[in-house]
Amino acid sequence: MSEAAQTLEGWYALHDFRAIDWTAWTSASESERQQAAEELESLRREWAGTEEAKQGSTAFYAIVGQKADFMLMHLRETLEELNELETAFNKTSFAAFTRPAYSYVSVVELSNYMGQPGVNPLEIPEVAARLKPILPKTKHVCFYPMNKRRSGADNWYMLSMDERRAMMRSHGMIGRQYAGKVKQIITGSVGFDNWEWGVTLFADDALQFKKLVYEMRFDEVSARFGDFGDFYVGNLLTDEGLRRMLSV
Ligand code: 76R
Numbered sequence: 001m002s003e004a005a006q007t008l009e010g011w012y013a014l015h016d017f018r019a020i021d022w023t024a025w026t027s028a029s030e031s032e033r034q035q036a037a038e039e040l041e042s043l044r045r046e047w048a049g050t051e052e053a054k055q056g057s058t059a060f061y062a063i064v065g066q067k068a069d070f071m072l073m074h075l076r077e078t079l080e081e082l083n084e085l086e087t088a089f090n091k092t093s094f095a096a097f098t099r100p101a102y103s104y105v106s107v108v109e110l111s112n113y114m115g116q117p118g119v120n121p122l123e124i125p126e127v128a129a130r131l132k133p134i135l136p137k138t139k140h141v142c143f144y145p146m147n148k149r150r151s152g153a154d155n156w157y158m159l160s161m162d163e164r165r166a167m168m169r170s171h172g173m174i175g176r177q178y179a180g181k182v183k184q185i186i187t188g189s190v191g192f193d194n195w196e197w198g199v200t201l202f203a204d205d206a207l208q209f210k211k212l213v214y215e216m217r218f219d220e221v222s223a224r225f226g227d228f229g230d231f232y233v234g235n236l237l238t239d240e241g242l243r244r245m246l247s248v
Pocket residue numbers: 005110111112113114146148168171172174175176178179182184186197199201212213216217222226
């Protein structure tokens with residue numbers, strides 16, 4: 001058996017994608033819409049409070065294209081909290097104007113491929129901080145789930161630790177060239193959802209998503225071993241953006 005990579009886990013993650021029932025929204029009365037918007041607003045204040053207390057983090061993005069209208073990405077200490085959040089949202093009158101489009105359950109994950117022997121990574125403050133990240137408020141987000149391939153000669157899980165480490169080093173070197181332009185949060189979902197990882201990228205310039213993902217396609221770990229699900233790309237929903245989106 002090959003040696004399993006050790007992983008460190010942080011906050012649990014829920015990516016909650018919703019579509020808005022625009023017919024219902026635009027034909028609702030002004031006061032129904034206002035009530036719905038206020039209930040959403042009150043949850044947003046609650047989420048902001050949790051974030052200020054550093055007990056979790058939430059990102060809110062409009063999604064471009066027909067896959068969804070918006071995404072809420074929540075990070076929390078426990079799966080129970082994610083469940084409560086989801087239910088609280090579902091009980092709002094705003095949720096009655098939405099329908100589920102997609103969701104993804106995972107946990108913030110760092111693997112030890114690049115770890116130094118004899119160093120406890122949890123004692124490195126940057127590592128500990130990356131396990132419980134406050135989500136960036138960049139203009140754009142990109143999310144997609146992925147697997148490492150397990151087929152024939154291209155079975156990631158049959159490779160030796162040394163082979164995997166060498167490939168992950170090359171992967172990390174490409175990634176580092178995007179420092180300051182793209183922030184990535186890798187969440188592990190083996191045992192939680194249909195793919196092995198969720199990849200969430202944040203950037204102020206959306207083109208950097210394309211450039212980074214494209215460049216990685218030529219790198220062995222993605223070229224030979226990466227299998228990808230649907231991509232979701234979106235724009236930060238500020239207070240003003242949300243008002244504009246919901247105005248009729
Ligand atoms: O954690 C670290 O910074 C060390 C290096 C590193 C690891 C271990 C790293 C760096 N990644 C790691 C693990 Mn990554 N990453 C992806 C994708 O589209 C694709 O082809 C792949 C999707 C992107 C865009 C990306 C970006 N990475 C992983 C893992 C877990 C693998 C495992 O355990 O087998 C996956 C699935 C994954 C996928 N990666 C970086 C980036 C970027 C931008 C970096 C540099 C981060 C930095 O140095 O700040």
